Amino acid sequence: MSIKLYNSLTNKKEDFKPVEEGKVKMYVCGQTVYDNMHIGHGRTYISFDTIRRYLQYRGYDVETVINITDVNEKIDKRAKEEGNSAKEIAEKYTRINLEDFKSLGINAEAYPKASEYIEEMKEMIEKLIEKGFAYQSDGNVFFDVKKFADYGKLSNQKLEDLKSERDDIMDMESKKDQRDFVLWRSRDDYGGPTWESPWGEGVPGWHIECSAMSSRLLGEKIDIHGGGVDLVFPHHEDEIAQCEACNDKKPWVNYWMHSGLVRLEDEKMSKSLGNFVSTRELLKNHRPEVLRTLVVSTHYRKPLNYSEKLLNQAEKNFKTIENVLNSLEAEINSKDIIPEKLTDNDNKVRKKLFDKKKEFEKAMNNDFNTPKALKELLGIVKLANKYLKSGKTNLNVLKTLLSVLEELSWVLGVLPYSQGSEISPNSYLVEKILELREEVREEGEYELADRIREVVEKSGVKVEDTDKGVKWS
Ligand SMILES: [Zn+2]
Incomplete structure (x- = not known):
């Protein structure tokens, strides 16, 4: 297209x-x-x-x-x-x-x-x-x-x-x-x-x-x-x-x-x-993502009528995106690693997801119609929330929902920075460094492990040792 x-x-x-x-x-x-x-x-x-x-x-x-x-x-x-x-x-x-x-x-x-x-x-x-x-x-x-x-x-x-x-x-x-x-x-x-x-x-x-x-x-x-x-x-x-x-x-x-x-x-x-x-x-x-949500809610060629109301709406929309991403992550983390077979509802959700993704792309292909694209994105948020509430979720479907949401939110600049935008620390690198720290710790080199942690934290990443392993944000 x-x-x-x-x-x-x-x-x-x-x-x-x-x-x-x-x-x-x-x-x-x-x-x-x-x-x-x-x-x-x-x-x-x-x-x-x-x-x-x-x-x-x-x-x-x-x-x-x-x-x-x-x-x-x-x-x-x-x-x-x-x-x-x-x-x-x-x-x-x-x-x-x-x-x-x-x-x-x-x-x-x-x-x-x-x-x-x-x-x-x-x-x-x-x-x-x-x-x-x-x-x-x-x-x-x-x-x-x-x-x-x-x-x-x-x-x-x-x-x-x-x-x-x-x-x-x-x-x-x-x-x-x-x-x-x-x-x-x-x-x-x-x-x-x-x-x-x-x-x-x-x-x-x-x-x-x-x-x-x-x-x-x-x-x-x-x-x-x-x-x-x-x-x-x-x-x-x-x-x-x-x-x-x-x-x-x-x-x-x-x-x-x-x-x-x-x-x-x-x-x-x-x-x-x-x-x-x-x-x-x-x-x-206001968070920068809110400002970006506000900007994309009007087509770029149209005049943007800035008002408190528009700003509050942007704040609300951004929050719903952030919340659903967190809920999806939590649900994924609570699942067993082996996914179950897809049910009819799972298949229906997947189809709806890809239809909406297509609509998102169609809107963006049409002279970057971001208000329409944002609407489709919020539609996916709604779909994900409903799916999460259904009580029966599948790991693969959850992961697909999360990755599509992250990808499209990134395009609109409304992906929460903590979820890996361009200005957040490179998540891949952080993961790898923390894995190295684990290896070093297992070998009893606690001093070196502490130094690695210090370096990582200096870059603005918070590291937490929990019963289930290392967590960072
Ligand atoms: Zn110039």
Whole structure:
């Protein structure tokens, strides 16, 4: 069954076909590191991480890059307000950003920082000037949008309808055309670091970093480019212009995907409105899995109306998933190792389970319809609870229920971290180390056994010696 996804470039649902068979290259625009991540950003990263997980579940080898914008006037502004250097602010919020990713279970193969790819950006700008797509003016370099025939293809705008790039107003005087956007900016008033360049000392424009980092890390053609819908114009439109003009590969991105905005009780959430809920704040009182449950309960392209009610519902749903996993494990542990023959009811339960699993996949294949997939998952939870209550359970059926539930919960990012998500300790390793400890103990080497236990516990794993052997959590 193929995966269909909505491509913002064509405004259609399309069959997903990767550039290279079995592989997916995905770039997601990340944080500008001058403040905590708000729930709107959190939603974007969780959505694309869920997409990554489902692609992995379907057997693709997924390579994800999420950038960190650590060169930006917003950082400079924040530094001035706080009386710190721009470098200190960028470093502080980069650390916080990466910690938040880790606690939310968001994974990428690389988190490149803009400040570490200045050479790549300069090379790209030079190439664009050489090819006639860009020009210099007063120490700045601008992209000449009239030279790029496809300009406006992502945001569905005609060049003649465009007025100016909204974030480049400060450079109006040196532009030939107000619609042109900045690639390199001469900045004598910039408080952050500046770099030497053939056009004078300055800083890169914002858009060029993603084009340069994506090309360097993922190659000149990629499968999926993601980000919040607020980035379509000008950011993504400009990224396309830069890459396709520079690299001659069209299209640079096969599928453009955009996640919807988050509204606070129906009001568009944005920092400028002071309407700001940080993921960090939420994580103080709620487990990360709850936040992920909340995000997947709305389709990624739709606006997410954040409310206490939605959060409570997510909390409740997550709890039922966690409880049934625990109950299944307890029931499995209480069973004899030799399973009995399957009864009619066992067979019925198994069939229902696989039907629901299929429905789950069908929902995810349809442009990652996570609310529908979550519904199917909760359906399996119900089925498992009913089966457990029936009083007659079979070891094999229990194990199948548990493994399907664990697998699908992992895809949605709602598998309790203690049950083995990517940020929990590697269960296989812990098991093996504890087995070794048992062997050492049996040979009377208690001191060594204690040291092994200490090491394991330092990694955050609790070890308990019980009558039935070693337990860990
Ligand atoms: Zn970007």
